[in-house]
Amino acid sequence: MVYCPQRSGTGAGTTTCGLKARRTTQEARRLSHQRPQHPGTAALDAALAAPAGTTPDAGTTTALRPAPADRPAPAGRPAPAERPERTRPRRTTATIAEVADAAGVSRATVSRVMNGRDTVDADLAARVREAADRLAYRPSNVARSLSLGRTETVAVVVPDLANPMFQQVLRGVAAAAGDAGYRVLVADTAEHVDDEQTVVLDARLRCDAIVLVSPRMPERALRALLPQLRPAVLVNRAPDGGTPTLEIDYADGVAQIVDHLVGLGHRHLLYLAGPPESASHRRRLEALRVAAAHREGVRLSEMPAGASVDAGYAAAADVLASRATAVVAYNDLVAFGLLARLNELGVAVPGDVSIVGFDDIELARFATPSLTTAAVPQVDLGRLAWAHLQPGLTGGDPMPDPAPIAPTLAVRASSGPVPPSVRLARDTAGAAPADVVPLVDVRWVLDAADGDGVPAAALVGRTADEDAAPGVPLVRYATGADLPPVHSPRPYLHPVHTAAGTAVTDLSPVDHRHHYGMSFAVPVVNGTSYWGGRTFLRDEGPTLLPNHGRQVPRSRRADAGSLTEQIAWLDERGADLLREERTLDAAAWTDAAAWVLRWSSTLHAEHGDLRVESPATNGRPQAGYGGLFWRLAAADTTAVLGDGLAGEAAVHGSTSSWLAFVQRRGLASTTLVLVQPPAQVRPWFVRVAEYPGAGPALAWDAPALVPAGGTLAAGLAAVLVDRALDADEAATLAARAWEA
Known part of the structure; x- marks a missing residue:
């Protein structure tokens, strides 16, 4: 599904509209090799003359006249009586021609003023805007795009719009793009890897540029697709050397988590794994394996889960059966689900088991108990994505990719010391405590x-x-x-x-x-x-x-x-x-x-x-x-x-x-x-x-x-x-x- 935040007049807005982004793969491939073609001058003039939402001839009056008197009525049928004249409803939306007449300028001048061109005399431009305001004229977005040769819209494609992590990244992109006069179209692939490439291509064809956030497609498919999408920015995948890329330093974030848990006495850690096709899951898992291997006595178990609250909720019984003393969840949503089920079962967190998430979404500090998690600056990540995308839209010099962004560990109430009974069984085995x-x-x-x-x-x-x-x-x-x-x-x-x-x-x-x-x-x-x-x-x-x-x-x-x-x-x-x-x-x-x-x-x-x-x-x-x-x-x-x-x-x-x-x-x-x-x-x-x-x-x-x-x-x-x-x-x- 593709969501398009619309713009009212020339200001960015937040109203959303939905349109299907399901095209056949063949059609998407065909469209990916095309570029929008400008219509001829006559067609462009017709589009510019029409108000938003109308065809060029909309609003005209057509009379239905009686048949001519010298035309005989068909045999066996009486001559028709004269019918009253019917007219189409009179339009109420002003056209560009009416604005031009009211301002005493040409339609081309109105078009240049409405499109923000600086080639029009300031007094003329003020006169045009005054006339447009008086007539409540609103330019046609279609005509505007045809005239400018761009849509002033960028696409943001995410794998799961229900995840607050991606919502906050989108918020950052939309805020920064809005400041620059751009709208944002949002495409949600709903974790459907098979449809992802089709949705990405379709979204790109509707917009001037694209931001890909945590795409799930295989590495080879992604590398083949990126050259077709530029200008583009890639978030949360490894760089390809040609596309601006923002990376998260998962190794650093995971090391902070493991150090924190080991410092609390935990030696058996359990990872609730994310979607197998997720690159961030694979990198977090790799970092956990490395961190556990480099710390004496630490054992890492792995358990399939997913990326949702439901996934964490469903994993609770297996988590308890593992006898791990600390759980590292793929993300905060999985941690929320696990916390909810453990609370229902009467399991004390962190008294019986500690839980740590990843991302630090907005609700993490309001969980019960509040969630210890690796915090990623999500809104700032979205703003940074726009900063790297903008040079591709304006023809400026590309910005160098920043260093991988290191998460910071937010220590809250869901993590605590290893349970005393576990520490006793592991460390003492009946021996007296060592001298202090x-x-x-x-x-x-x-x-x-x-x-x-x-x-x-x-x-x-x-x-x-x-x-x-x-x-x-x-x-x-x-x-x-x-x-x-x-x-x-x-x-x-x-x-x-x-x-x-x-x-x-x-x-x-x-x-x-x-x-x-x-x-x-x-x-x-x-x-x-x-x-x-x-x-x-x-x-x-x-x-x-x-x-x-x-x-x-x-x-x-x-x-x-x-x-x-x-x-x-x-x-x-x-x-x-x-x-x-x-x-x-x-x-x-x-x-x-x-x-x-x-x-x-x-x-x-x-x-x-x-x-x-x-x-x-x-x-x-x-x-x-x-x-x-x-x-x-x-x-x-x-x-x-x-x-x-x-x-x-x-x-x-x-x-x-x-x-x-x-x-x-x-x-x-x-x-x-x-x-x-x-x-x-x-x-x-x-x-x-x-x-x-x-x-x-x-x-x-x-x-x-x-x-x-x-x-x-x-x-x-x-x-x-x-x-x-x-x-x-x-x-x-x-x-x-x-x-x-």
Whole structure:
């Protein structure tokens, strides 16, 4: 099917019309060797004289007269009575001749003005346009094309218009072409390889040039076809040396995916394969095989799937049967289908299996959970395709092909650490955990800034035996800019690792999608939610409201183990509500084989009074959560301790200065000690049975009020240890958590 976005007057539009693009192969071959022939002068004048949608003689009046009197009526038939004169409906569309008469110029002059020629005197051109506007004259597109010798239309051929990836590439081409005064005709081959060449030829004959996006035809057929299509641009195939080509660096994107999954402990990866005729599938598969072969202990399985949501949905049972711990889907649509079916089956993602897609289509960050994927700049790819096509239309010098475009990995909630039971079976086989090498130093490292944005950051540690090694990854500090609006976007720490590499944070888990590692999350400030999800309303309960704000880092600076930043808290309308000063200090405790992270925040009420609330202050007992909140990763066992306290019921709501989560994953144990600043001890909100998480409550049983110009301080230190601590050991470490 071919879709043609039409143009109203001289401006590009978006209305689509459908016309069949099914011609016989023989006819397409015959047409491919022809070029449109201009009609003679008389035919061209007739076409120009006709308004759009009419024939040259349309609109004339024809009278039906009675038979002449001297012509006898046929025998046996009475003479016909005189019939009234019938006329055709009078046309209402102006012709080029009428515009010429109204402007006092020739039809040729009107034609040149309407076609944008600059050879007409400016005053005459203005007079012609005024007359055309007054008469509501619209030039015939057919006549315009005949006069100019071009259609001012380019074709874009895609294999599957239902795929949002191709929709965004088309969007980029159409936007750039529209800026240059061109329309875009879209041909969808619907993954029918046998018809692809016919559709491509037919689309090219209707247009001045063509953009081929991810064609499925075999390499030999494509190379034979390209010389017939020029000017043309090829997207997502290997270059032929003569046609401008835009390549995606799949090897780089796949390497990022594999490194990410291997870093999370995965060793058995499964690839859900795309259409066999797809060149991008073949290149992704080749890159996966190479990446797996070059990483010790990594095993790659392959499974046929397809390119659609249905394909991913249908593959779920086989995915589970493979016992792979991480799945790399051919594209995001396949990943969506797999996620949907696994959710129905009660399989936790990423708790039981991690899933990664490819493309980063617009909906990827709104999946459940949000999808980790290799992001391709789709709209920019379309604009770049137009930039390389335009010289072929204007006679300019061709642009050199750009370097292959490298995807960037968008890490979201669908990928996580390998399940503890798998790690236990693979790595320990009943052996005791290896001794932890103590850290001797930690430092913050900022990523390269992305445009005007604030960069993400990472905390890395150094051990005594590392020399020039890159360091032990301890924390990833994200800006949160890509979180769904309903989750109240905010900066967050995830993953946070112990020195031995055990992750002790969770990201957007199934039970609470708006939980993001360690963050400053508050249910209500002046009516705006900085917690995410639903808001608890008195007498109504949890209600989803359009009241989600966001925390936007304005600056971020790192100096060794200290990171400082300024953060604007914006309400749901984007207006400034308050300003936060935040400091994250970290240090290695070599003597204790531990490390500590101290989070200190000061909220400034620079824009008026502040009222900080929680569900408890709105009628939900024992639900005073909100503030610095740590969502822990799941474990085989979790116990919580406090100062003289043990168990969730005892620690929840207490004002113990510290609490400790002691967790076991296989044979490996960790302890996370959370410690409040001595002068800021607040009641603890604690969960263990429902999910592991805790934080000091800013509004435990009453709103926290901050007058205009005032401040509100919040702080929390975390000590991370790779062993199970008892209460006395935890208390000893807690006592030094806030020491300089």
